[in-house]
Amino acid sequence: MANFISLDRLLFTTRESTYPLAKNAAQIMDYGSFIKEVARWHHAFSLQSGHRFALYFNDSTTFAAALLGAWHAGKCVYLPSDILPATLQKLQESTDGFAGDVPTALSPISAANGSANNWQVLDLNAVMLVVYTSGSSGEPCAIPKKLSQLLSEVAALEACFGKQSAGATVLATVSHQHIYGLLFRILWPLSAGRVFDAERLVYPEDIAAALRDASPATTILVASPAHLKRLPEQLKWQTQSLRAVFSSGGPLPLEALPACRNLLGSAPFEIYGSSETGGIAWRQRQQDHQTAWRTLPGIAIRVENETLFLRSPHLSNNDWQASNDRVTLTPSGFELLGRSDRIIKIEEKRISLSAMEQALLATPLLDDVRLIVLPGQRLSLGLIASPSEAGWRLVDEQGKKALNQALRHALAESSEASALPRRFRYIWALPSNTQSKTTHAALLALFDPRRPEARLLERSKDAALLSIEVNASSPFFDGHFNTAPILPGVAQLEWALCLARELFELPAAFLRMEVLKFQQLIRPGSQIQLELKTLSKDTETMLTFKFLSTTGTHASGRIVLGNPA
Structure with missing residues (x-):
């Protein structure tokens, strides 16, 4: 068993x-x-005059x-969750x-003299990292982290879960970003000297393949x-238990x-915390009634008017927050x-x-739902939901408006009429990023009039079939053409790529x-x-x-995607 070594x-x-x-x-590796590769990156960063550098890698060892x-070159690392143009x-x-x-x-650069680096102890009080909130209720915020905050959190994890994880190889579905x-x-x-897998398990089926x-x-x-709520049936053939399973990033449904x-x-082991606070508490529900959270080592809590206050070495200071x-x-616990x-x-x-x-x-009627405040002069709510079989059956038999009204009726007894949702979007699953976070920006994008309202009919790891009702109000019909509107080819390409990015993890x-x-025209109102x-x-990726x-067939083609050179 390897000794525990502090990262500094x-x-x-x-x-x-x-x-x-x-x-x-x-x-x-x-x-x-690994140390040789660190030295090459250290040399590359040392030649740069700037202090702040954004890192985004798919491969975890290179990252x-x-x-x-970067840290040993005195740089502060920014961690974006994606590399979309706006980001x-x-x-x-x-x-x-x-x-x-x-x-x-x-890019990494080998030192001219090829000599070994004279590594120094890292400064615990230096701000070494900037992470971002998921933006679940608005624009993502940058959060600076001192090295001491990160090291205290790593030490707490080892103290709490070191025995269960000793000697194990780490597989992950979540991104290091x-x-x-x-x-x-x-x-x-x-x-901890624990081997980790360089590749992320993107799909639930990948978990079964990796464990096999x-x-x-x-x-x-x-x-x-x-x-974890979409584990593939192939796992039932795994006869041995995993050493440990960890879950974080959002609530794990009881079901x-x-x-x-x-x-x-x-x-x-469910971990409760946030980008701002770091880890706060954990629980393991071997029985459904075991719902209490227990604080991680070093965390102090108090409760005032049902609000949780904490004091933690994972925060930037020792004040109650x-x-x-x-x-x-x-x-x-709590x-x-x-x-x-x-x-x-x-x-x-x-x-x-x-x-x-x-x-x-x-x-x-619903498997999942999220309400958001929509932009505009008048405050109003938008509803994004993943209907259940009963919900989709209602849509098939009576139309989308019937499901809208049923949901508004379910809220009528407890909510004022002015607070009922005014716009509705139904989707196969709430959108999530590589950290399995549902961001406010992704939810808001579902109300973009340029996005088609689509229903997922079939899906596998590398294929999908969707049904689309071509709404006559789509802005793509404006000016194309006034007397006999048709859906432009560029809109069809945008629809295909937009929906594919929601379903699959594709290169940027x-x-x-x-x-x-393009073989046949697509007109307003088409199914x-x-x-x-x-x-x-x-x-x-094709x-x-x-x-x-x-x-x-109305149109077909192939879009080739890849990571920037």
Whole structure:
């Protein structure tokens, strides 16, 4: 078993050079190779005059090497959750450069003399990292982190879960670009000498494949509720239990627990916290009634008017800080009552969005729901929901308006008429990013009139079939053409790519179009289907699309995507 080494001293009190650090497929990277890669990144960052650099990598070992190289070069690392054009534009305003899978990024450089670095102890009081909130209720906010905050959190995880995780290999469905993934997938394994997988398990089916190739008894899984509530049936053939399962990033539904216990061998260790506060508490619900949260080592809490206050070494100072969560104390810890920051005022009346969502979920019509405030001169609510079988059956039999009215009626007894949602979007699952977070921006994008209202009919890991009602009010029909409107080809391409990005994890950059054909016109009011298929080969991903109806194929083609060079 490896000794625990604090990250500020890792490089000059490192383990044996042959000690395994990470794996990528069948290949193992040892500490000696890793330190050499850190040195190359350190040299590259040392040649830069700027202090702030954004890192975005898909491969976790390359990311870890670049991160330590930047830190030892005295740089502060910014962690974006994606590399969409809008994200990169904002980062250009706040950083001095980029490293990783983005255009014009910094690359590692070998030192001219080839000599070993004289590593120094890192400054615990220096701000080494800037992470971002998920933006679940608005624009994401930047959160600076001192190295001491990160190291205290890693030490708390080892103190609390070190025995369960000792000697295990770390598999993860979450990205290291988020604080949860960074801690559990990179920083904690580096300190504890635990091998981590360089690739992220993007789809639930990937979990089954990874466990089939590994020994579950020597594996821990770092996951999100989005994956744990969709565990594939293939896992039932796994006869051994995982060493441990962790879940964070959002609440794990009670109905997901039986599958976790049966398919993975035990209930996950759920971690409660946020990007702002760091980890606060944990629980493991081996029985459904076990709902109390227990604080992590070093965390002190108190409750005032149901508001949770905490004092933590994971915060920037030692002052008491109020959270946005309502809690009640229990003999074994505390229970969460909901968030206090989801209270809004409509016509001078206080409205709890969380309470409204609970009332909607009490109906048999929805599997998931989220309410958001829509922009405009008048404050109004938008509803985004994933209907249940009963909900979709109501849509099929009586139309979307019937489901709208049923949901408004479910709220009528507890909510003022002025507070009832005015706009509705129904989707197969609430949108989530690589950290399995549902952001405010992603929810708001569903109300963009340019996005088609689509229903998912079939889906596999690399294919999907959707039904689309071509709304006559789509802005794509404006001026195209006034007397006989048709859906432009560019709109069809945008629809195919937009919906594919919601369903699959695709590379950011558009490379080219291939075999594009437009065979029949698509007119307002049409009912069409969209077939999507993806195929990854080398560094490129091909997205094949086909628009169909009862009259045959309307359009087809192939979009080639890849990461920027």
